[in-house]
Amino acid sequence: MTRETARGMAAQILTRVEVEGAYANLLLQRTLAKLSDPRERQFITLLVNGVLKNKLTLDYALRLHLSKPMSALPHEIRAILRIGAFQLLFVDRVPMAVAVNESVELAKSFPKFTGLVNVVLRKVLANGWNISWPDAKRETVRYLSVRYSHPEWMIQRWLKRWGKDETEALCLINNEPAQTWIRTNTLKISRQDLADRLMGTGVLVEFGERVPESLRIQNFGAIEGLEAFKAGYFTVQDESSQLIAHVVSPEAGQRVLDACSAPGGKTTHLAQMMKDEGVIVAFDVHTHKLELIEQLAQRLGITCIETRLGDARDLTGIEPCSQQRVLVDAPCSGLGVLRRRSDLRWQKAEGDIQDLPVLQLAILERAASCVDVGGDLIYSTCTIEPEENFELIKKFRSAHPEFEPVNLADALPFKLEDPRDLQQAKKGMLQLLPQRHGTDGFFIAKFHRTGS
Numbered sequence: 432m433t434r435e436t437a438r439g440m441a442a443q444i445l446t447r448v449e450v451e452g453a454y455a456n457l458l459l460q461r462t463l464a465k466l467s468d469p470r471e472r473q474f475i476t477l478l479v480n481g482v483l484k485n486k487l488t489l490d491y492a493l494r495l496h497l498s499k500p501m502s503a504l505p506h507e508i509r510a511i512l513r514i515g516a517f518q519l520l521f522v523d524r525v526p527m528a529v530a531v532n533e534s535v536e537l538a539k540s541f542p543k544f545t546g547l548v549n550v551v552l553r554k555v556l557a558n559g560w561n562i563s564w565p566d567a568k569r570e571t572v573r574y575l576s577v578r579y580s581h582p583e584w585m586i587q588r589w590l591k592r593w594g595k596d597e598t599e600a601l602c603l604i605n606n607e608p609a610q611t612w613i614r615t616n617t618l619k620i621s622r623q624d625l626a627d628r629l630m631g632t633g634v635l636v637e638f639g640e641r642v643p644e645s646l647r648i649q650n651f652g653a654i655e656g657l658e659a660f661k662a663g664y665f666t667v668q669d670e671s672s673q674l675i676a677h678v679v680s681p682e683a684g685q686r687v688l689d690a691c692s693a694p695g696g697k698t699t700h701l702a703q704m705m706k707d708e709g710v711i712v713a714f715d716v717h718t719h720k721l722e723l724i725e726q727l728a729q730r731l732g733i734t735c736i737e738t739r740l741g742d743a744r745d746l747t748g749i750e751p752c753s754q755q756r757v758l759v760d761a762p763c764s765g766l767g768v769l770r771r772r773s774d775l776r777w778q779k780a781e782g783d784i785q786d787l788p789v790l791q792l793a794i795l796e797r798a799a800s801c802v803d804v805g806g807d808l809i810y811s812t813c814t815i816e817p818e819e820n821f822e823l824i825k826k827f828r829s830a831h832p833e834f835e836p837v838n839l840a841d842a843l844p845f846k847l848e849d850p851r852d853l854q855q856a857k858k859g860m861l862q863l864l865p866q867r868h869g870t871d872g873f874f875i876a877k878f879h880r881t882g883s
C-alpha cells in the first residue's frame with residue numbers, strides 16, 4: 432500500500448486513524464500540505480471524510496459479501512475495501528472499473544487478500560444500492576443507524592425528539608461534505624473587496640446571507656497559499672459560528688472576557704467588532720491552544736487580546752462584576768457539527784452528554800459572576816443536545832434572577848421567521864438545527880445583568 436496515489440494516501444490515513452486512534456483531520460492536513468494539485472487534494476479529502484462518515488453503511492454493504500466479519504481482516508485491507516465501496520456507492524464521477532482496479536492494485540501489497548478485494552468489490556458493484564436493510568418500520572433505530580452510518584444511541588435520542596423524517600434529514604446533512612466559510616477581517620478589508628480579490632485568483636465566492644462578514648468559497652486549493660490569507664484578510668470560520676460575536680455585540684473600548692477561547696475564532700471576531708480597542712481576556716486550559724489564538728491574532732493584525740492559561744471554573748485573577756461582556760463558548764459534545772468533523776460521531780459516547788453539563792454549568796456560574804451590572808452574558812455551544820443547552824440554561828436561570836433574557840430576534844444579524852424560534856428567542860435562547868435552518872447545529876443564549 433506504499434503507492435503514492437490519492438487512494439493510497441487516503442488508505443494510509445484511514446489505517447492510522449483506526450490503528451493508532453490518530454486525528455483524521457491532522458493527518459489529512461499534513462498529507463495535503465505536501466500536495467499542490469487541487470484535484471488530488473480534493474479527492475483525498477473526499478475519500479477520507481466520506482469513508483469515515485459512512486463507515487457503518489460501507490461495512491454493512493461489504494459484510495454481505497464476506498464470510499468473516501470486517502474485524503477479521505487486516506486494517507489496511509479494511510481501508511482499501513471501504514475506499515473501493517465508497518467510490519462505487521457514493522461517488523458518481525469515478526468510473527466503476529477504475530474504483531475496483533485501483534483498490535486491487537493497492538491490495539497487491541497483501542497478496543493473500545488481493546483476490547478477496549477483487550471479488551468483494553465486484554459484488555458490491557453488481558449489487559449497487561440493492562441492499563437488504565433492516566426493516567425501516569420494525570427496526571427503525573437499526574435501519575437509520577446502518578443506512579446513514581450513525582451510532583444507534585444518537586439515532587435513539589433524535590427519534591424521540593423529532594421523529595423519523597427529521598432524524599433522517601439530519602443524518603443526510605451530517606453525511607454531506609462540509610462547505611468552507613470564511614470571515615472577512617473587517618479591520619483590514621471590506622467583504623466586497625475581499626470577494627473581488629479572491630475571485631481574481633479563480634476562487635469561487637458566494638456572499639453569506641446571515642452574517643455581514645461571511646463568504647462561502649470553493650475551488651481554492653491550499654487556503655494557506657492564498658495571498659489574501661497571508662495578508663490576514665480573512666480567517667476560516669463557519670457562518671453559524673460567526674453569529675456568536677454579533678450576539679455578544681461588544682463595543683470599542685470595552686472589557687470583554689472570553690472564558691473558553693481557543694483557537695480564537697470568536698475572540699478575534701469580537702476584537703474586529705471592537706475595532707481592536709479595549710481589552711479581551713481570553714482563557715483556555717491548553718497552552719498549545721493559546722498559541723493558536725496568538726498566531727491568529729498576529730496574522731489578522733489584532734492587538735487587544737490578552738491570552739491567559741487557566742480553568743474557566745476558576746478564572747483566576749478576574750474580579751467579580753469587572754466585565755461588560757462575557758462569552759462562554761463551552762466545551763461540548765459537538766453533535767451539531769458532525770458534517771464538519773467526520774470521525775466525531777464515533778468518538779463520542781452517550782455518557783459525555785450526561786457528564787459535560789456539570790463542567791458547562793460550573794464554567795457558566797463562575798463566568799456569570801464576572802459580568803458587571805448592566806453587562807451581558809452569552810453562552811454558546813455547537814451541539815443540539817438539550818442537556819447541554821436549554822436544560823442547562825434553565826438550571827442557571829432558576830438560581831440567577833439577576834440575569835434577564837435578551838430577545839435574540841433583536842440581537843441576531845438575520846431575521847428569524849419560524850414561530851418556534853421567535854418564541855425561544857424571547858426567552859433569550861436559540862437552537863439552530865442543520866435539518867431546519869441549513870446551518871451547523873449551534874445553541875446561543877444571551878442574558879443582561881440587571882442587579883448584583
Ligand SMILES: C[S@@+](CC[C@H](N)C(=O)[O-])C[C@H]1O[C@@H](n2cnc3c(N)ncnc32)[C@H](O)[C@@H]1O
Binds near residue numbers: 693694697763
Ligand atoms: C468550543 S471550544 C472554543 C472555541 C473558540 N471559542 C473559538 O471560537 O475558536 C471550547 C474550548 O474550551 C476549552 N476548555 C475545555 N475545558 C475548559 C476549562 N475547564 N476551562 C477553560 N477552557 C476549557 C477547550 O480547550 C476548547 O478550546
